[in-house]
Amino acid sequence: MSNAMIINGKEIGQEIRQSVAEQVSKLKNQGVTPGLAVILVGDNPASQTYVRNKQKSCEAIGIYSELIKLPKEVSEDELLAQIRFLNNSESIHGILVQLPLPEHINEDKVIATISPEKDVDGFSPVSVGKMMLGQETYLPCTPFGVMKLLEYAKVDIAGKHAVIVGRSHIVGKPMGQLLLQKDATVTYTHSKTPDLPSITKQADIIVAAVGRPNFITKEHVKPGAVVIDVGINRDENNKLIGDVDFAEVEQVASHITPVPGGVGPMTITMLLYNTVQSARKTLLQDK
Ligand code: NDP
Numbered sequence: 001m002s003n004a005m006i007i008n009g010k011e012i013g014q015e016i017r018q019s020v021a022e023q024v025s026k027l028k029n030q031g032v033t034p035g036l037a038v039i040l041v042g043d044n045p046a047s048q049t050y051v052r053n054k055q056k057s058c059e060a061i062g063i064y065s066e067l068i069k070l071p072k073e074v075s076e077d078e079l080l081a082q083i084r085f086l087n088n089s090e091s092i093h094g095i096l097v098q099l100p101l102p103e104h105i106n107e108d109k110v111i112a113t114i115s116p117e118k119d120v121d122g123f124s125p126v127s128v129g130k131m132m133l134g135q136e137t138y139l140p141c142t143p144f145g146v147m148k149l150l151e152y153a154k155v156d157i158a159g160k161h162a163v164i165v166g167r168s169h170i171v172g173k174p175m176g177q178l179l180l181q182k183d184a185t186v187t188y189t190h191s192k193t194p195d196l197p198s199i200t201k202q203a204d205i206i207v208a209a210v211g212r213p214n215f216i217t218k219e220h221v222k223p224g225a226v227v228i229d230v231g232i233n234r235d236e237n238n239k240l241i242g243d244v245d246f247a248e249v250e251q252v253a254s255h256i257t258p259v260p261g262g263v264g265p266m267t268i269t270m271l272l273y274n275t276v277q278s279a280r281k282t283l284l285q286d287k
Helices: 009-029 045-060 076-087 107-113 125-133 141-152 172-181 196-200 264-286
Strands: 035-041 064-070 094-097 161-165 185-189 205-208 226-229
Touching (some): 035 076, 045 264, 094 264, 125 172, 141 172, 161 172, 172 185, 172 205
Parallel strands (some): 161 185, 205 226
16 A cells, blocks of 8 residues: 655656746847756766766757767866866856766866856865855755755655765765755764664655665654655666665655656756756846
């Protein structure tokens, strides 16, 4: 029996993309075509798929997308020079470097070189600092997407206890910050947290960003909790599954996101959103 309301990221993502597409056509009427540059280093197949999806999504709503493919032997200096060139390019409003990068390249240095005005992934130290301070900036797309899911599903956040499982720079850490800004009481957990279920059981909202299939079970969840599954894993049949044991947890949760079709579609949606906001800003600056 299913009890939980399923938060449909595919539908919510579509709705947001539609309004972003409307903004794109308005911008085009004013002479600005939003542009996103994606830098792909090497030939990692997963990265190639992610990049292709991002490009397709851009094209579907009229954003100009430019793919810069660099060989895996590219030097760090060449990559940094490419980013600096894009920082100054008028046709590009968002720059994204697909991670991971080859080992000889310092990822932190690369990300810090992206102009904060074009950091639509929200990963640079300036963007992260501004987010922490609650200042206007580009929010990292996955946690930003989760906030949109909660908003569309009308989940109350203020005063609720949110437990984040995972503390990566791109998901867990910023996720907790965004929930804190909406007045949740936030607990971070990670691989060194003893007795995880005793903590997640206290949560009104659980966000799982671990990268382990079916890791969050019924034993981790208080009846009526909202469960957001960021995980993307493959099972033995190569089928996509999340970090949450959906079949089990949907029987106790009040709301749950499926995998696929939950958080996944929101990440690219918010990337498109951020890129268009960046393009809009150039118009304001021209005035
Ligand atoms: P990371 O591997 O960077 O981080 C995983 C986190 O999980 C770490 O903080 C780690 O703790 C924690 N962890 C590992 N084992 C345990 C455990 N036993 N108990 C509690 N915490 C544990 O992953 P990401 O944050 O990048 O991604 C997480 C998942 O989300 C992955 O499946 C990824 O594919 C997916 N993802 C999905 C996106 C989307 O668009 N939907 C976007 C980005 C990621 P510690 O820090 O101590 O090592």
